Amino acid sequence: MSAPAIVGTIDEPPTAPPSRRERRADQNRSESSSHNRGPLMTTAGYVGMTVALLIVAVPLFWIIITSFKERGDIYVRPAQWWPNPATTENYHDVTTRIPFSNYFRNSLIITGVTSTVKIVLGVISAYALSLLRFPGRGIVFLVVIAALMVPNQITVISNYALVAQLGWRNTYQGIIIPLAGVAFGTFLMRNQFLSLPGEIIEAARLDGAGPLKLLWKVVLPMSWPTLVAFSLITVVNEWNEYLWPFLMSDDERVAPLPVGLTQLQNNDGVTNWGPVMAGTVLAMVPILVLFLVLQRQMIKGLTAGALKG
């Protein structure tokens, strides 16, 4: 008689997942291994950082020192790396030779409205494309992505024809509405929302949260860093937007700062770079302040503690 077969004793212990301590030990190991890179790699890293820093910092530095130079000191050889004598005359020039405050106001209005519309549209469309289920969702998202691929220089001509036909040249809406479309924000925020733990969204739904409450009380607070980054990028882009406002506006009634600064450049045939640089510095300041205010928010992760662990 052959040995009887045993059909089903399940006595193997369940395989336990690695304990938290083990996982932490693993992390430490990989962290320490990254600290033990060779001196060559470290040097290369620092060289790379320095090169990147110089590429960014030198032009910026040059703009700032030039804004404090007297006209005669700007075109000298060898280059003068420190303003001597330093003057604030250029700053005075900016505010008197062009209606700087008008341009500044226009910039604030255009940037403020466009950014707000873009951020709101971006968040709402991303919410729909990530957290609501409806037929054709994937196709809508593909169309949005396709829109991201079209450079806006291509749409400029048809947009111009349309807006001019509507009689919107030299109006705020003429500048703002064509700029208010968002593909980038939708894309960025959608991916952010998809990365949120699904169980928290489900918990909120079971807790009776409607779509707006879900977005406002649960989804956005967890997406704060991404939202801040998206907002900052949007504001900087709108603040620096040149081509479209330049086409849409003829003078200080609606033209923003970047367009206004070019007026400085061409005022008297020969470009006087001092006031142009001073204007550039003044245009940079609000964005710099905004960045300093928001950068802490950007790095602060808010999902900590939501799930197990």
Added chain:
Amino acid sequence: MATVYFDEATRRFAGHDKSAVDSITLDIADGEFLVLVGPSGCGKSTTLRMLAGLEPINGGRILVDGHDQQGVRPRDRDIAMVFQSYALYPNMTAAQNMAFALDNAKVSKSETKSRVAEAAKILELDELLDRKPGSLSGGQRQRVAMGRAIVRNPKVFCMDEPLSNLDAKLRVSTRSQIAGLQRRLGITTVYVTHDQVEAMTMGHRVAVLRDGRLQQVDTPERLYDHPVNTFVASFIGSPSITLVESKVEQGVASVHGLAVPLQRDVAARAGGSVVVGFRPESWRIVGAGDGAGDGARSETGVESLAISVDLVESLGSESFVYGRPVGAEEASRVTVRLEKRTHLRVGDVVNVVPNQGEVHVFDASTGDRISD
């Protein structure tokens, strides 16, 4: 409080031929604590999510208090869920987490406050109400998640493995806490777990699932004593049951040579071979011997099975011996429970006999139970 009725509820995921949940019919009484248990991927969580409205139903229906839930949104079902990951809102304090649902339901501020305070008292969270989830321990988060469910006083609690992220000791204490809480509140509860100890100790009834199909729904005792098939028999019980496929001749099954007489009606239903199952405590030691595989005769005169011990697990109050029948070393292990004072060592040979009336007999081809 409510009754829940699954009426051939089915869920098929797109791109899969097999249903994740296959025509489950399950009647859950008002105030009952029902545990859904099964191995990973058996569809137990999906079943729970269907009840909560987080998964659509592709066939059949689910009734809560006699009302078909088809098309009812999760937020309108009045079902509270405790997730495995707890799913607390990280931006809110423990108190805000618990108050969120009441807030959405437009419950007055004072009512909300008193309900949160009451839940906090029950769950011993009073001191932690102002903390955010990030600064709570795993056990505390679990209690906040429980609190979030109980402040709502919902029709049904759904719990999806709420204890699986706790350490062993906390799990045991929380287990009894949840069971006690459920008794006290009397809210119908569906509890999903893969841990059969949780299933056996917490539920009024336990539903065993396998591959999306319901195997058996019964009280823990019935499930242990009368498993309907070999799957349930081997899933329930720790250490698990020993199942041996055996030939049947003239109403007697031969288990590694040990003659196990079958009852007449059982023998009548059995074909040429059956699967015989023995729980670890169903064996009795009848004195050591060096008997051969075909059943030695001990001094009691009863045929016994000689087992060569290859593992002893001592738990203090009792111990379990795993061994293979002498002469059938390639066969898998037989598990025997020993009393506290019986000492055996690896390599020893013991003779065991099964207790009368504690033998489970299953059909060899279908795995269904034949014995009563």
